[in-house]
Amino acid sequence: MTIDNDTAANGAGDDGSAPLASRFPSGFSWGAATSSYQVEGATSTDGRGSSIWDTFVAEPGRVVDGSNGDTAIDSYRNIEGDVALVKEMGLNAYRFSLSWPRIMPEGGGRVNAAGIAYYSALVDALLEAGVTPWVTLYHWDLPQALENAGGWPKRDTAERFGEFAAAAHEALGDRVKHWITVNEPWCAAFLGYSSGEHAPGRREPAASIAAAHHLMVAHGLAAQAIKEADPEAKTSIGLNFYPVYAASDAPVDVDAARRIDGVQNRFFTDAALKGRYPEDVLDDFGAVTDFSFIEVGDMELINQPLDILSVNFYSQFTVTGADGGSVSASAAPTDSDSAWPANDHVGFVTTGLPQTDMGWEIAPAGLTDTLKRLHDNYPGVKLAVTENGAAFPDKLLDGQVADSERLDYVRDHVAACADAIDEGVPLIGYFAWSLADNFEWAWGYTKRFGLVYVDFETGRRYFKDSGKWYGDLVRQARSNREAE
Ligand code: FCB
Numbered sequence: 001m002t003i004d005n006d007t008a009a010n011g012a013g014d015d016g017s018a019p020l021a022s023r024f025p026s027g028f029s030w031g032a033a034t035s036s037y038q039v040e041g042a043t044s045t046d047g048r049g050s051s052i053w054d055t056f057v058a059e060p061g062r063v064v065d066g067s068n069g070d071t072a073i074d075s076y077r078n079i080e081g082d083v084a085l086v087k088e089m090g091l092n093a094y095r096f097s098l099s100w101p102r103i104m105p106e107g108g109g110r111v112n113a114a115g116i117a118y119y120s121a122l123v124d125a126l127l128e129a130g131v132t133p134w135v136t137l138y139h140w141d142l143p144q145a146l147e148n149a150g151g152w153p154k155r156d157t158a159e160r161f162g163e164f165a166a167a168a169h170e171a172l173g174d175r176v177k178h179w180i181t182v183n184e185p186w187c188a189a190f191l192g193y194s195s196g197e198h199a200p201g202r203r204e205p206a207a208s209i210a211a212a213h214h215l216m217v218a219h220g221l222a223a224q225a226i227k228e229a230d231p232e233a234k235t236s237i238g239l240n241f242y243p244v245y246a247a248s249d250a251p252v253d254v255d256a257a258r259r260i261d262g263v264q265n266r267f268f269t270d271a272a273l274k275g276r277y278p279e280d281v282l283d284d285f286g287a288v289t290d291f292s293f294i295e296v297g298d299m300e301l302i303n304q305p306l307d308i309l310s311v312n313f314y315s316q317f318t319v320t321g322a323d324g325g326s327v328s329a330s331a332a333p334t335d336s337d338s339a340w341p342a343n344d345h346v347g348f349v350t351t352g353l354p355q356t357d358m359g360w361e362i363a364p365a366g367l368t369d370t371l372k373r374l375h376d377n378y379p380g381v382k383l384a385v386t387e388n389g390a391a392f393p394d395k396l397l398d399g400q401v402a403d404s405e406r407l408d409y410v411r412d413h414v415a416a417c418a419d420a421i422d423e424g425v426p427l428i429g430y431f432a433w434s435l436a437d438n439f440e441w442a443w444g445y446t447k448r449f450g451l452v453y454v455d456f457e458t459g460r461r462y463f464k465d466s467g468k469w470y471g472d473l474v475r476q477a478r479s480n481r482e483a484e
Contacts, residue, residue, distance in 0.1 A: 029429030049105025162221030256321030275303030
């Protein structure tokens with residue numbers, strides 16, 4: 001095996017560390033990720049039903065630039081173009097999500113054949129290009145019909161999701177073996193139903209906790225349906241993790257860190273992998289809810305055997321419980337601590353680390369720590385980083401985007417993954433967020449996360465320097481392994 005130490009992709013450290021591309025095992029999944037509402041467009045095409053995001057973006061003031069996903073980056077009409085980008089980077093995996101209202105316009109019952117046809121064609125194109133599809137079933141675009149009936153705070157929504165998962169698997173399961181049930185239930189429940197920064201924009205803390213539970217019931221029903229249909233299928237849930245540090249040793253700060261860590265990192269993971277919610281978080285939530293929505297047998301249902309824990313990682317939090325802590329970490333433009341129900345008066349403190357265009361602190365070592373902690377606390381499940389990336393204000397100049405900050409971010413986080421592998425973490429994949437610039441929720445088109453730059457006027461795509469670098473790394477990593 002020969003390794004060219006001079007290529008940027010190899011990234012050999014001055015300290016004599018092994019070249020980055022050689023630090024990953026064979027069979028490692030190298031991917032990029034997107035989600036349906038953020039890229040597809042074609043929101044009223046071929047019988048797609050309406051989603052809560054269609055409704056939300058139409059309300060003035062919800063999205064900073066007043067934009068919407070009606071066109072997004074037109075992925076619905078551009079399977080060939082998107083798959084060509086994935087292929088050109090040499091990726092062997094691609095994570096995308098299914099639009100539930102495209103497949104079941106009313107949220108349950110009737111299946112829309114045209115919706116299935118689109119995803120089927122996408123899966124075929126990926127397989128043809130040698131790329132393994134990783135399918136997310138829920139990335140936040142709930143059918144509006146189900147929100148009209150009460151949304152995630154109502155149990156029926158979870159039951160409908162189980163049906164949707166079974167229908168999606170029936171259509172695609174012959175070719176799709178990697179299934180992520182729910183993406184970031186924290187965001188769907190608490191940004192959607194507590195702070196109201198995401199669709200459906202409700203500000204009902206008690207209902208948001210019921211929503212969180214029903215998202216987990218939905219996960220359980222979907223994972224169960226998929227395994228019943230195909231015991232060989234790999235099931236997973238996508239959770240967003242952050243190391244949470246106390247701003248000081250003062251008891252109020254230490255307790256703030258416990259509370260945020262509990263809701264953010266332990267609540268969903270303990271439910272999925274241990275079949276229980278953490279006692280301390282239940283105590284905190286007890287201030288606003290009586291948990292009457294938890295039914296006998298729910299925790300067993302949620303605790304389905306999982307093959308992979310999907311880890312979305314962007315940043316770290318430092319928190320204070322003292323009055324006057326400045327709220328600065330921003331999940332969305334109107335960020336507030338109401339995204340953590342029953343955790344009033346938590347302040348998010350900046351520590352002076354460099355930040356991305358989202359105001360998120362850049363902390364790659366936190367990814368290594370997160371992966372190690374997850375492996376320690378939940379042994380027996382494989383891990384995959386299914387989202388990691390950064391927004392920066394890119395400039396397209398003569399067809400080039402010199403995004404050195406994003407390149408550094410991705411390189412340092414890939415290296416953090418290699419460090420975790422060195423320490424025994426069973427990490428099987430890394431997916432950059434995102435394949436291409438897209439609709440960043442309440443931030444509209446003002447935040448660019450892509451490895452590929454998209455001219456939002458024309459839809460034209462251009463590889464950024466980070467995308468070229470990532471492609472070089474992946475091709476090198478894969479050819480090293482194939483040469484062995
Ligand atoms: C994650 C979401 C993804 C994208 C990134 C930046 O929380 O899953 O859709 O918005 O953040």
